[in-house]
Amino acid sequence: MLLYEQLADQLRTQIAQGALRAGERLPSIRQLASSHGVSAATAVQACLQLEREGIAQARPRSGYFVQAAATATPATRPSRRRAPGAVSNPMLQDVLDMLSRDDLLPLHSATLAPELLPQSGITAALSHCLRHAPLAALDYAPPQGHLALRRQITQRYAQLGASVSPDEIVITAGAMEAISLTLRTLTQPGDVVLVESPTYHGILQAIAALHLKVLEVPNLPERGIDVERLDQLLQKHQVRAAVLVPNFNNPLGSLTGDDAKRSLLASCARHGTIVIEDDIYGELAWSGQRPSPLRRLDRHGIVVTCSSFSKILPPGLRVGWIVGADWTDALVRAKYFSTVGGASLQQLALAHYLQRHDLERHLRRLRKALADNAQRLREGIARYWPAETRTCNPSGGLSLWLQLPQDIDTYATFEAALAEGIGTSPGTLFSSRGDYADCLRLSCGLPWSETLDRALLRLGKLAAKNRR
Numbered sequence: 001m002l003l004y005e006q007l008a009d010q011l012r013t014q015i016a017q018g019a020l021r022a023g024e025r026l027p028s029i030r031q032l033a034s035s036h037g038v039s040a041a042t043a044v045q046a047c048l049q050l051e052r053e054g055i056a057q058a059r060p061r062s063g064y065f066v067q068a069a070a071t072a073t074p075a076t077r078p079s080r081r082r083a084p085g086a087v088s089n090p091m092l093q094d095v096l097d098m099l100s101r102d103d104l105l106p107l108h109s110a111t112l113a114p115e116l117l118p119q120s121g122i123t124a125a126l127s128h129c130l131r132h133a134p135l136a137a138l139d140y141a142p143p144q145g146h147l148a149l150r151r152q153i154t155q156r157y158a159q160l161g162a163s164v165s166p167d168e169i170v171i172t173a174g175a176m177e178a179i180s181l182t183l184r185t186l187t188q189p190g191d192v193v194l195v196e197s198p199t200y201h202g203i204l205q206a207i208a209a210l211h212l213k214v215l216e217v218p219n220l221p222e223r224g225i226d227v228e229r230l231d232q233l234l235q236k237h238q239v240r241a242a243v244l245v246p247n248f249n250n251p252l253g254s255l256t257g258d259d260a261k262r263s264l265l266a267s268c269a270r271h272g273t274i275v276i277e278d279d280i281y282g283e284l285a286w287s288g289q290r291p292s293p294l295r296r297l298d299r300h301g302i303v304v305t306c307s308s309f310s311k312i313l314p315p316g317l318r319v320g321w322i323v324g325a326d327w328t329d330a331l332v333r334a335k336y337f338s339t340v341g342g343a344s345l346q347q348l349a350l351a352h353y354l355q356r357h358d359l360e361r362h363l364r365r366l367r368k369a370l371a372d373n374a375q376r377l378r379e380g381i382a383r384y385w386p387a388e389t390r391t392c393n394p395s396g397g398l399s400l401w402l403q404l405p406q407d408i409d410t411y412a413t414f415e416a417a418l419a420e421g422i423g424t425s426p427g428t429l430f431s432s433r434g435d436y437a438d439c440l441r442l443s444c445g446l447p448w449s450e451t452l453d454r455a456l457l458r459l460g461k462l463a464a465k466n467r468r
């Protein structure tokens with residue numbers, strides 16, 4: 001081994017053992033050279049080697065720092081060959097309890113802190129509608145939703161190169177109602193519905209409420225939906241619909257690439273499976289490169305898209321939508337029989353906001369803030385949590401998924417944190433049958449603060465204390 005490789009190896013070991021933690025500075029070139037008895041050029045070569053490996057990062061005039069990426073990503077699970085079955089999720093009550101508490105540090109909730117939202121623009125739009133169109137704002141909205149808002153949504157799809165007509169959009173109370181209505185309209189009790197594993201627990205609950213059977217296809221942190229496995233499952237089972245989150249899956253934050261999306265669409269078309277796409281995180285690519293919704297790539301007319309404004313604008317507005325394709329008429333009827341229509345004031349205010357305000361500017365700031373938050377969270381976890389903790393490295397969305405060492409009782413850690421006012425989401429929530437008991441999901445929607453730093457430190461200590 002060359003001298004610089006030996007030095008790089010020693011530094012790598014110190015980092016792996018936690019002697020040098022994420023975010024900390026490596027010894028200077030001069031210190032490294034004198035403490036290891038090598039030349040400055042050799043010390044520089046060792047640091048460059050660590051930089052190439054993504055373990056260290058050079059900062060101008062400051063030296064080399066340990067990268068948060070030094071933590072490993074969660075292990076990929078072997079896919080379990082299970083038959084379709086009922087959703088069982090005993091932790092649902094924990095979620096409902098957490099959602100009704102307002103005293104928690106909301107690391108459990110995939111929502112944005114108020115300071116990341118355009119509060120004044122939204123408030124101004126609401127006042128504008130009440131002042132200038134009070135009758136419309138306080139009347140029933142049409143069951144399909146206000147045309148002004150449907151047109152605004154269509155325009156955003158047009159910017160992405162997806163052709164969507166306002167006539168095929170149905171406004172809903174968030175993406176959750178969009179998914180529930182779509183499932184209720186397109187399936188019958190006993191049908192099999194394919195979902196990713198892990199996936200958003202709301203999707204699992206909607207499936208359970210409609211007495212559908214669930215079949216899981218793995219979603220992999222590095223490349224999203226396992227499309228080969230999806231094809232095998234569709235060959236083996238008759239699957240009525242697949243509810244998929246290809247853009248920044250919650251909880252993994254993983255992204256399914258365009259080729260894989262095309263391939264999964266072709267598989268579903270071949271097997272007569274309808275695709276219900278949940279694209280709620282599509283606008284949150286931290287690089288600003290908005291990934292394609294499946295709808296844009298669909299050549300077979302098999303995609304129904306569900307989405308909402310909840311992850312980019314205030315979620316309490318409760319405005320989402322369905323792009324219903326050939327099923328639009330049935331979906332409008334379902335919406336009518338469910339709630340008659342959505343909330344008029346919010347729909348008109350959002351249409352006004354989208355027309356008059358610079359959404360792109362807000363999104364640019366938001367994406368940058370989320371990328372920063374995620375990086376700080378990863379650094380904090382690497383600094384404070386047990387050394388073998390694995391952390392996903394997403395490129396968008398609102399979630400950070402962690403895998404704790406096997407000997408840590410993750411549920412006990414979750415409960416102890418809750419007792420101290422810190423919310424986290426235990427991994428089993430995201431599986432139909434209790435998988436991921438060693439995982440946790442944290443939200444990236446909270447800007448970095450001393451409180452957050454202290455909470456991460458505390459969580460790390462609680463995890464270490466709950467070793468079996």
Ligand SMILES: Cc1ncc(COP(=O)(O)O)c(C=O)c1O
Pocket residue numbers: 110173174175176177200202245250278280307308309310315319320
């Ligand atoms: C993947 C996914 N779909 C749907 C929802 C629900 O969205 P909404 O608040 O618009 O109903 C969420 C919320 O966290 C989500 O993560």
